[in-house]
Amino acid sequence: MESANSNLVLYHAWLSSASRRVRFTLEEKTLSYQSIIVDLLKFEQHSPEYLLLNSNGVVPTLIHRGYSIIESTVICEYLDATFPELPLRPVEQRALARMRVWSKWVDEVVLRAFQVANWNRMMGPTAAPWSDEEVAQRLKLIPMPDRREDWRRVAREPFTESEIDHAISNISRTLDRMEADLANGPWLAGDAFSLADIHLSPYIVRIGEHAERGILLANYPLCEAWWNRLKARPAFVRSKIEPVKFSASS
Amino acid sequence: MESANSNLVLYHAWLSSASRRVRFTLEEKTLSYQSIIVDLLKFEQHSPEYLLLNSNGVVPTLIHRGYSIIESTVICEYLDATFPELPLRPVEQRALARMRVWSKWVDEVVLRAFQVANWNRMMGPTAAPWSDEEVAQRLKLIPMPDRREDWRRVAREPFTESEIDHAISNISRTLDRMEADLANGPWLAGDAFSLADIHLSPYIVRIGEHAERGILLANYPLCEAWWNRLKARPAFVRSKIEPVKFSASS
Numbered sequence: 313m314e315s316a317n318s319n320l321v322l323y324h325a326w327l328s329s330a331s332r333r334v335r336f337t338l339e340e341k342t343l344s345y346q347s348i349i350v351d352l353l354k355f356e357q358h359s360p361e362y363l364l365l366n367s368n369g370v371v372p373t374l375i376h377r378g379y380s381i382i383e384s385t386v387i388c389e390y391l392d393a394t395f396p397e398l399p400l401r402p403v404e405q406r407a408l409a410r411m412r413v414w415s416k417w418v419d420e421v422v423l424r425a426f427q428v429a430n431w432n433r434m435m436g437p438t439a440a441p442w443s444d445e446e447v448a449q450r451l452k453l454i455p456m457p458d459r460r461e462d463w464r465r466v467a468r469e470p471f472t473e474s475e476i477d478h479a480i481s482n483i484s485r486t487l488d489r490m491e492a493d494l495a496n497g498p499w500l501a502g503d504a505f506s507l508a509d510i511h512l513s514p515y516i517v518r519i520g521e522h523a524e525r526g527i528l529l530a531n532y533p534l535c536e537a538w539w540n541r542l543k544a545r546p547a548f549v550r551s552k553i554e555p556v557k558f559s560a561s562s
Numbered sequence: 563m564e565s566a567n568s569n570l571v572l573y574h575a576w577l578s579s580a581s582r583r584v585r586f587t588l589e590e591k592t593l594s595y596q597s598i599i600v601d602l603l604k605f606e607q608h609s610p611e612y613l614l615l616n617s618n619g620v621v622p623t624l625i626h627r628g629y630s631i632i633e634s635t636v637i638c639e640y641l642d643a644t645f646p647e648l649p650l651r652p653v654e655q656r657a658l659a660r661m662r663v664w665s666k667w668v669d670e671v672v673l674r675a676f677q678v679a680n681w682n683r684m685m686g687p688t689a690a691p692w693s694d695e696e697v698a699q700r701l702k703l704i705p706m707p708d709r710r711e712d713w714r715r716v717a718r719e720p721f722t723e724s725e726i727d728h729a730i731s732n733i734s735r736t737l738d739r740m741e742a743d744l745a746n747g748p749w750l751a752g753d754a755f756s757l758a759d760i761h762l763s764p765y766i767v768r769i770g771e772h773a774e775r776g777i778l779l780a781n782y783p784l785c786e787a788w789w790n791r792l793k794a795r796p797a798f799v800r801s802k803i804e805p806v807k808f809s810a811s812s
Binding site for chain 1: 617629631632633635636637639640643644655656658659662663666669670671706707708711728731732735739
């Protein structure tokens with residue numbers, strides 16, 4: 313166990329939802345860290361130097377005592393175990409399991425749903441104008457097959473309406489599940505604020521972008537009350553999880 | 563902390579890879595349990611009774627002290643924390659993070675890759691003959707949108723060659739990563755056998771099914787040695803992780 317002054321370095325991007333989850337965790341635990349910004353639109357995450365730290369070529373990466381830790385869910389549990397003050401995980405094993413089921417749901421369903429629902433308009437303006445040669449060159453640098461295919465899609469074969477409908481149904485199901493679990497709240501894992509709440513936050517902050525498809529937080533009263541409590545936490549403000557701004561012309 | 567004689571009930575299926583991961587964990591920890599088989603081909607996992615235990619409608623589910631725990635990765639960590647004898651997780655936090663990065667990779671990449679590579683021939687013979695009415699009726703009972711779409715695909719729009727190629731590239735990348743990590747082995751998380759090794763095992767047992775696409779364990783000497791060590795563990799044999807048998811006519 314260590315003091316809060318240990319050397320922590322975070323490679324991250326302001327608009328990356330996985331980066332936001334780690335920043336929120338660091339702020340809740342009042343851990344200071346050196347911030348190194350990775351410019352995603354310059355594809356610095358695929359540079360040979362960065363791949364030495366994170367062979368998946370994604371943000372964030374945490375460096376602690378010269379050792380690199382990857383995957384936001386894993387980083388957050390690592391931080392909570394290494395710096396046990398201001399805990400963000402329930403001690404009781406059933407509540408801990410409930411927290412981890414949420415973390416997994418975010419990583420496996422929510423992250424993908426928001427990507428499919430948003431990437432055409434967020435990344436399309438960057439990727440669609442690439443020449444075939446530029447597409448090939450960009451894709452060659454992406455180490456993860458899934459992520460490579462995503463960039464190919466957004467550059468040449470945008471997500472279809474049917475895929476976006478499917479993503480929206482996953483967002484609806486997420487809000488249904490949250491509403492059900494929050495009946496045994498006030499937080500997603502039960503009595504105490506935890507990493508489960510943190511992992512959902514960068515997605516709920518953008519929920520308003522899907523109002524035209526019928527996704528309205530106001531239809532989920534427990535979710536809305538939860539969101540208002542969460543937003544009022546000082547660490548939320550300090551971790552800079554503001555809505556993404558984009559326009560078709562930018 | 564409890565004795566190993568606590569009441570544990572496992573709802574599982576012999577051929578489900580997630581069920582195998584939990585059985586292997588129970589056998590490694592020498593925990594006895596009541597076994598309840600869920601017949602996946604009769605879709606018992608979508609029955610109203612089962613959905614009360616596991617709202618995702620998938621196996622396995624662990625019942626402990628009357629409380630249901632879902633998601634194999636979460637169940638295995640729960641068992642290891644609740645029954646601390648014969649630990650299957652590293653104590654050191656960096657090694658634990660390494661173990662969890664593997665668990666996530668299995669859940670997010672490996673599981674999907676083997677599903678896309680195998681479902682046409684495994685599930686196709688069951689689902690393709692359904693009438694449109696039967697398809698609609700089956701799909702309505704499936705609670706998870708992603709799983710519902712998978713069954714629609716296998717019944718009406720089988721995975722394409724290009725999707726299967728992509729799955730195979732994810733299997734290759736998995737073996738490349740394993741080979742790299744096992745250089746700092748002998749186990750995937752380092753010195754000690756852990757849940758990382760358990761989570762990979764039900765997929766590696768089936769690796770031979772993809773030999774015609776160039777996937778050969780013999781090309782990965784550290785993986786092959788690891789697999790031989792793993793197969794020799796008495797708990798592996800007891801947990802019944804034998805290869806899946808199927809034929810196009812069955």
